[in-house]
Amino acid sequence: MAQDKDRRAALAALISAGVMIAQQVGSKATRDALFLSSFDAEDLPRVVIASAAASMVAVFAASRAFARFGPARVVPFSFGISGLLYLAEWLLVQGAPRPVAVVLYLHTAVFGALVISGFWSVVNERFDPHSAKGMVSRIGTGATVGGVVGGLVAWRVGEAFDANAMLIVLAGLNVLAAFGVARIGGGEGEHEDPVSASTSGLRVLLKAPYLRSLAAIVVLTAISAGLLDYAFKAEAARQFEQGSQDMLSFFAIFHVGAAVLSLVLQTGAAKPALERLGVAGSVATLPTVVLMTAAVAAGLTRIGTVVVARATELVLANSIFRSGYELLYTPVSPDKKRPTKALIDVAGNRVGDALGSGMVIVILAVAPAISLKLVLGLAAAVAAFSLYIARRLHRGYVGQLEESLRSGTPFAAERAVLEAATLQTLSTLGLDREALFEQLAAHQSWSDRQTHPPAEERSAPPPDGIDAPASDPVHARAHTLRAGSPDEIRSALKDEVLDPRLAPFAIALLARRDVHQDAIRALRGIADEIAPALAEAVSDPDQPFAIRRRLPRVLEVCDAPEAAEGLARGLDDSLFEVRYRCALALARIATRLPERRPPREPVLEAVAKELNIGRKVWEQRRLLDDDTDEDAPLLDKARRDRVHRSVEHVFTLLSLAYDPEPLRLSLVALATDDTNLRGTALEYLENVLPEHTRDTLFPMLDVRVEIRKKRSREEIVDDLVRSMQSLDAKALQRAIRESERPADGEER
Template identity: 40%
Template sequence: MVVTAMVGAAVVGAQYVAGKAARDALFLANFDTSSLPSMVIATSMMSIALVVASSRRLVRVSPGTYVPVAFAASAILLLVEWGLTSTAPGLAARILYLQISGFGPLLGSGFWLIASERFDPHTAKKRFGQIAAAGTLGGLIAGLLAARVATLGDVGAMLPLVAALNLACAWQIRRLARAPDEWRRASGQPARTLKAAPAPATSGWRILAETPYLRNLAALVLVGTMAAIFLDQVFKTQVKAVLGPGASLGSFFALYYASTSLVTFVVQTWGSRIALEKLGLAAAAGAPSITLLAGSAASLLLPGFTSLVATRGSETVVRGSLYRAGYELFFTPVGPRDKRAVKSVIDVGFDRTGDIVGAGLIQSLLWLPQPRQTRVLLGIAMACSAVGLWVASRLRRGYLQSLERSLLNRAVELDLSEVEDLTTRTAMLRTLRFSQPSARPGGGSADAIAHAASTARTEAAYPEIPAIGALRSRDSERILAVLRGENGLSASLVPHVVPLLAWDPVAFEAVHALRTVAEERVGELTDALLDPNQEFAVRRRLARVFSVCVSQRAADGLLLGLEDLRFEVRFQCGRSLLAIAEKSPSVRIDQERVFAMVRKEVAVNSDVWTSRKLLDAADEGDTRSFLDELVRARASQSLAHVFTLLALVLPTEPLRIAFRGLHTSDQGLRGTALEYLEGALPSDIRERLWPFLEDRRTTRRTTRPSEELLADLLRSRESIAINLEQLRRRSGARPEDQAE
């Protein structure tokens, strides 16, 4: 599904970039730049009307149906416009401008609406960056292709290309909308249909009125859009003056949008995350204003085509990368139901209002002669950018306060390990700190008392919040207090305890605490055990937690854990699986699967076989195995693991005696053990295992009946024990060492 979404983003980005190139080229080929302000006003009003209409429509129609149909309709309209370019090019240019500028953003928004509802929040945070990058890359390719088409034909020749891309969008988005249902049907799960979200409980305007920092964000969008439209007017006027009407406009705009897409892709990939981590949201939000201020100043000092292209391109890149990454995060404190309402008000309402106000001001200044008009428009753009910087500087404080309240009130759920930007991480850490009684603000002021009362109510309703704060504190005393709690671990605490297995000061207690809930949380623990991104220390210690389980689910999880790349994880999975099998005879373990794992273990050279060591010693909570008495004193870890696996599918008592017999100095007893193994093991395993047993005899198939071998082996039990005790005394080893 991720690949489907990435392909969908690529074609959506491609059609939008190619459409913008065709829009600008066709319009400027037929009209003067003085006509741009009136078109911007018209498209803004049309866009607002379309948003209202589509929002109502989505209440009744699934986005998975509505959005592909809209793309298909857009493709048909593009073909109609292509036909008009030869008979009524002016009309075609106006309709195309309204379509691309008014309808185009809604099509892209529809794609992201479907994507956001098709991915769970955890997957979305990991994959949306890749999906967005695919969209930018698609725009780059489309820009280069459009430039080639414009070179070979006239400006209108780009329209069939854009129409084909719209049809591809309709098909790919329909696939994305249906992809999870096909997966669910294949796996036997019920299909889930996309439905429009229920109407928000509160209007977007009311949320805006009650949230000061969102009002500042709306003001930033308003003045930022105004600044951008002033710069855009100057930019397109200069392009028209230098290139004139004709096919060269199509090539220029196609290459311009392709270049900005490429740079935006690079900045998105390598710069956005660093900027968010180091500078925070306010700096990212103010980045376009800084860029426009500096670029406009440079254009006034060094006027000309090159400086204006560089300024407009830089502002576009920063707005599409740094600003966009920070802007979306400003809606984190808003609950899911209210987010859609207030976001549409800011995204569309204030953005289009900025277009309308800016275009109106431009229209009132068109009487000014050049180059004075350019200087005045750049000056107004700089003034708007300065206001935008001031508004951006006010965003951080309000955002932090709103996020802290939302976290404490459980309006939003966040995972600190997944938060990238500095501002949100700071808010979360402050929230966790203030949720502790020792960290509450002091003093007797009304605010302090109100804060203490609110915190007390929150802790009473959600007692796990202080515990989560303690588990993340890296304070071993606070962590141990939670792990040793009388009530055990709740479901919400388990994900925060698992990472503590990697921290030695509390790892033992973490293992013990997880064992108390292991059977209840076996699914969650299995996911962590099988996650290759988990630390090695977490996986090897988590495998020991399963030793107290008795269910088939736990056994199945450990069988999968036996395929881990690290030996100690496999070793501990084998021990825990044997403990489950001994306690629960009803647990099913496939013999051929176990033999296949044994074959993998013995398919190594002698250096690897002898070098395998364990980092963790056993503790009193571990289930004892028949291998423990020899595993540290004489037996290799590799051989012990192989015998653990064999004990899952072969009779345990004879295998235990054979394992002990292999470590005696009596060649007769050792020979009996080897002869039993010759008859019990498959031939290919026996041939690979024999060199590690240091047996110099020629491997041969025994002719003695298996019943006779087994009886002989069982009679040797006491002799083996006496021989091992003599070896122990001779080496001076203590019994307790052997038992470890």
């Protein structure tokens, strides 16, 4: 039943998106045609400024309504009101064309961006992140197709009737959109204080430099878009002086072409652009192209050059730029993003419109004879400044990502919400993409769940969940671990052997930077008693990432078989540092208890997965707890600084399937600058590893040494004896001798 409801809601969202964008494109074409049929192009800046002012008021009014009633109620109501306005405008346009043209301009400006923003809020609230992943792209495609359909409808109506007739079509489309959005369903809002929500958004924006940069790029691109839009409409008004019918067809055809090109770029070029240029680079494509096309149009002002400048701006803004811009919010925490994004997106655009129109008014007053060239030149200048801001966005974006990683604060979205283009974009940055995934994958912390348990658990006595008499001192100690100061927590963890009943509270402390080392030491003392629970927590995706990456350091001291089994499962985890820690812990256990080693086949499968991730990810991996590591099984701390973590991890895995000592020697040799040593280590690996493993591993090692043809055992050993004075050549000699023995029927 629930799945049927989701399918019906998804279908309603898909259809509503198409209808919504169809009416938006049609309304823009109708608005421009009616206005320019009744007013001169020089009057455009004034009505744009008035529209911007009305939109600013509407932004705050809408934020109140969304907070109080929820978008699922407000958006259908807004579509209904918009449809009634279109109907009223249709009834009045014949008798009062000029006032209706102004009202229509204000109407489309106020309702256009707000209903679209509200529609996506309805979709986000209606579907869970996992369901939304597959639906959002389809809904977006439906919206783009709707843009094409809306332009075609406006074109055909303009050909058959006139622009006035399009108003009744728009009224019908708004009514259809209202019914469609109502069928999606959704929540009813948080009933929070809407005034405080709005003002807090302004405060957050003023205090956040990165968000101010985002607002700046929105305002600047809106200014350049407004300047190009004026030039485009002014040229259109000169070309189509005979009436609104031909003008409506012209605007409709223009918007159809822009919608088609946007669809082509969105589906065919957005992802490659994100892969090659990164997030900020994709954003920079818009001001770059506007700078070039506007400069050409300023130097050679013709209807063709102006149309090209306006069309390229519109197409890029709705495709590559939009894909990159939305991803710039990825590292912003929810408490900053939620109150500011609507202000930046809607109010920022309206402020840019107003500023651009004000510039046009000044130019028309000062130099009307060359106003068009000056407007286009100014658009190019603003685009150049936008390009400068866009280049700074990369540094700001990287800084936000690094700040989130250092603070350990999870991003607002889950990994499932990110589209493939997002993941590819993150891989182009000079950061650890998988570390970002690990932040995205972190759910509500264990500590939060202890402090705010689910409703069905709140009435269960006692409040700490420990089944013991109220007089038992374990309750006081549990309270200290949950709410004490760092010094009190450390004292409680060190006073005596940890009571196993307190294990959940000690595990929760692993998420804290200040006391996690003390928690590790305390848990190690009872690790064998609680090994099954520890092993289960490592592979539990609902546990915070900080806990899951630190639990293997507890499990590595366990002799219980459940510990090794849980760590072996962790080798297949989706997060690199969890896999890395599990491999290190399992290698330490295998050193003490060789019988705990996992079978060779699953280990080689894990190696294959690590080697097939792609070179960019391989090179960008970092560890969040790297500075706290002890000596690893294969390398001491000094030598580990010279070996990349991806390389070390693969060799740790291989040490679970093969003799670890020669692998250690080979890894140390590969970390040296001695060509002969590196060549000898590679030759050993060539003798030992399966062909497929060898062929995928060597390219990842930055192999610049030509691997020689296989030599005899004696030649390899002699070479090692001569050149590996700092290594245990005898151990490697034994390993090479073992590697030449037939391995059929053997497990090791």
